[in-house]
Amino acid sequence: MEALLHYVWKYKLYESGDYLTSDRIPFEIIDPGIYNPNAGPDFFNAKIKFGDKVWAGNVEIHTASSDWYKHRHEKDKAYNSVILHVVERIDAVEIRDESHRLIPQWRMKIPRLIEDNYRFLLGNDSSVPCLEKIHEIPKIYLSDWKNALLTERLERKTKALLQLLADYQDDWNEVFYITLARNFGFGINNDAFERLAKSLSLKIILKHQHSEIQTEALFLGQAGLLEEEGIEDAYYRNLQEEYFFLRKKYNLKTLDAHIFKSLRIRPNNFPHIKIVQLAGIIRKKQGLFSEILDSTDWEKFKPLLTSETGEYWLTHYNFDKTAAKRRKQLGLSAIQLLVINVVVPLLFAYGKKKNAAQYTEKALRLLEAIPAERNHIISSFSLSGIEILNACDTQALIQLKREYCEQKKCIYCRIGHKLLIK
DSSP states (O other): OHHHHHHHHTTTTSOOOEEEEEEEEEEEEEEEOOEEEEOOEEEEEEEEETTTEEOOOOOOOOEEHHHOOOHHGGOGGGGEEEEEEEEEEOOOOOBBBBTTTTTEEEEOOOOHHHHHHHHHHHHHHHHTTTTTTGGGGHHHHHHHHHHHHHHHHHHHHHHHHHHHHHHHHTTTHHHHHHHHHHHHHTTTTHHHHHHHHHSOOOHHHTTTTHHHHHHHHHHHHHTTTTTTTTOOOOOHHHHHHHHHHHHHHHOOOOGGGGGGGOSSSHHHHHHHHHHHHHHHHHTTTHHHHHHHHHHOOOHHHHTTTTOOGGGGGGBSSSSSSSSOOOOOOOOOHHHHIIIIIIIIHHHHHHHHHOOHHHHHHHHHHHHSSSOOSSHHHHHHHHTTTOOOHHHHHHHHHHHIIIIIITTTTTGSHHHHHHHHHO
């Protein structure tokens, strides 16, 4: 409930009228101040007029006035600048700061309509509580919000990539490799594939990129998929022999195979197949990230991220048994996802890091050129009447679902804001 009090205070949605403190002192709210998401008073630089004097200072908000003492603000000098204590319920007659100064209190009344709308949004069991009402929001308003959400998503990914870049001494090739590997998990195996990449340096792989069997041996062996005994398969034995030699040479530590999940996923997405496809892309060229930077449009990225498996894998999904002969290559939708989740964020982060707008702009143009993603999140928003044109829209809506809807942050969402005051 305290979040709603912050929201009502911030947007001046409290009931209008003549305001009196708990001591019956009239006052006027000139400026509610700036919201503080960090430690300290909730709002900085507020302006409140008591009588004929304007006070400038901070505002603290609680559900009950006794929370002031529960949070031990009376012992914290950071709260000596508070000029008004705003609460929903007054259960402590006097509130004093660390200097023993008496702080005025005000019981703020939340309009019934806003409180009812708030309870509806937060009490709704639906994963997106407002789906039934989104059609009431003007399209131009939704369009602006989608643009902001897309920027939020790219900025969040940029922050993570720049941290990874710092961890790997500004090696963009290594960051590209780890990010690509993670997304080869295609959801269920993302963490496992990232661990695989971090355990097997790109520099080691590139030393053996001339050899398909050595590259596959490094990837499959590092994933713990060459540890089984009793498999009578010549190719498996060759891979195993290569890996055991390379593991000793580079002092590698093998991962546990059980971290790679195969249950309830299609054979084409089995870890063995995805790992071999990843190995095929990585061994193509030494400067793959440079080519990504230089590519100018969506069509140019397809060959860079296309990978077919070798002869053995035409009749295998793993080492257990043979299967009907079938080519195993990445489909168009998989390549689109890799561009959306790997290429676009890396271009955007590279542009931010180098202060080169041409790369951030290219990232956005790529998203505009890629068709809308198809998944359950996008389907639910589409059925509610939201216009979805391309990957820009779908990335924005995924951000909305994960960072606002799933976390019940309706009051921080522009759609929620419109519906709360409607």
